[in-house]
Amino acid sequence: MAYATSTSAAYTMTASYGSGSTNWGGDGYSDCVQQCVASYATMATVTASATATATASAMASGTGTTHTIYVAPTQGVLRMVPFAVNATPGDTLYWIWGANNHTVTKSSELSPCNTTTDGTAFATGEQDMGATFTETVNDTNPVFYYCATPGHCEKGMFGVINPPSVDNNANTSVASMMPAMMANSSTLSAMYAASNISSNPVAASWGDNMDMGAMPEWSQSLMAENVVYTRAFLAANPSVLSADGTVNLGAANGQFAVPQDISDALSSSSGSSSASASASGSPSGTAAAAGIASASSSGSSASATATGSTSGARANVASGALLGVAAIAVTFLAL
Template sequence: MSAAMSSYTSSSSSSYNMPMYGSGSSMSSSSYDSCVQQCVAQFGQPSSMGMSSSSSSTTQGSSGTGATHTVIVAPTKGVLRYVPFAVNASVGDTVKFMWNAGPHTVTKSSALDVCNKTDAQAFASGAQNASFVFTQVVNDTNPIFYYCGIPGHCQKGMFGVINPGNAIAQPSSVDNMLGALAANNSATAASWAATKNITGAASSWGGGIDLSGMAGWAQNAMAENVLFTRAVMAANPSAIKNGQLDLGSIDLASLMTPPDVAALAASSTATTTNASSVAAPSSAAPAQTSAPTTNNATAKSGAGALTSPRAAVALVAVAAAFFAL
């Protein structure tokens, strides 16, 4: 994949206190030069450092000459998503990443290895918290994947893509693969069920994104990211412009964040699985020889493939109640 982006960073919310050298509060010219040399040796030249501000963050560096596309890094604490999951940008446009929670990163990866940093002139924001801003200028329209480098976050679905492949009406599109993905993954099934009643532009957003070339787990995660973006669009209709989620047009402090049903379902399934794997105490009564058998094939297939049907109903009910507000 060719290098598609050039990067620059903004200030974070932390500050750096210059160390003092020598005695007293004054500093001679030679002492100052020594201090500067030591700082440069330890931290690098000022141009390579993200300069800090104790107040609000301000974007540094040059920007593209085209449109600006805003992507939220974690809409709220504990929600491991980029919103919107995908953006379509032209050469010269700028993608503006804004942190609503942290710590998270924006780190370039690839479709073949979405949770690992690419060596192709990779960009990386470093771990940042709320109010940090990181911008990327689009140099070509090849698909560019990025992910959160905090351990475990990407594997839970925290990755995104700039200029995703298009497979509208093809077998490998999100819409055409959703049924098969949901039939074999409880989290995808719950997320799909929770968003089936969404109407308008949000109901079809991202449906043509190409899932081919992605690992199986990443295909499910991509579909769940698409569904979560649809849920955010449904919860924030004023942010929909020309069929897309335009977060640059609203006050982000008022952004409504829907329940992340896929993550809740995955957590519920993991909890149920762990509980069922605990060995029975040695004093337990012997198992009855006439115990009924369980049709495991039925339990693991179909759109209602959640380990606990009650959990599925509860999660979908939570989402339905949110959208009814």
């Protein structure tokens, strides 16, 4: 079933600075991080059209709950927002493209950047800003999906419906793994430092009991970045987050702030910084960061118990200019 779309809407730019602090040493990478952090703190306020809001409301009035997910909330942000959604049978998954050249393609936990071969795959093909796609949830089994545009998933553009969960204290939970991962990743630490996560305890604990245990090792850091970015998004838009950690993007009334994502810029600069550090004998640009409080705390859950099998009912992709977004260019120092 296709859904109505509308013309693009206006946007404004506002500044919102984070509360974290850190010290990456005195090398050039530190300068890059500091400037990227300052740039990351600037957010775009995106306003969806009245038609888009009415469409989402109409969908929510049907059987089950409608879960809205943005496929790149703005140009240049390679994230699915929110990264994880808990849904029950009869619910509707409603993806909205906030930027151009992205897909929604089913994958698997063991291979998050490859199309699943279990016979239940869905794939939208590459779509542009304003496109929409729906799937009906048949059970609570975990469903992983990604953007199949070359290079996007490898930068973290994947998501999960009904993520596997464990107790917060389990060794493979996000709550248990995140502190060490942040201590050993200047990218994760910088993302936290530039956000307002610490100002919102519910956002700061969002996704704590998601289980990283079965994820390929290479993808665990990307999953952690997705969790941190979603936490930053929720902290910037507290109205969409309920006390139990449930996310409802419809509660923003069509307007929400989109934090910039500096992970790609930091990743690009890390290689140059490492080479420079090696030549001079100084620490690598990926050295452990100091002074960052953990974004994890006991609290809300973003997962569901996995049972049954999943193959959502196929839906159509509807293209159109549903909403307007600002293209954000992240700048950083040339090393």
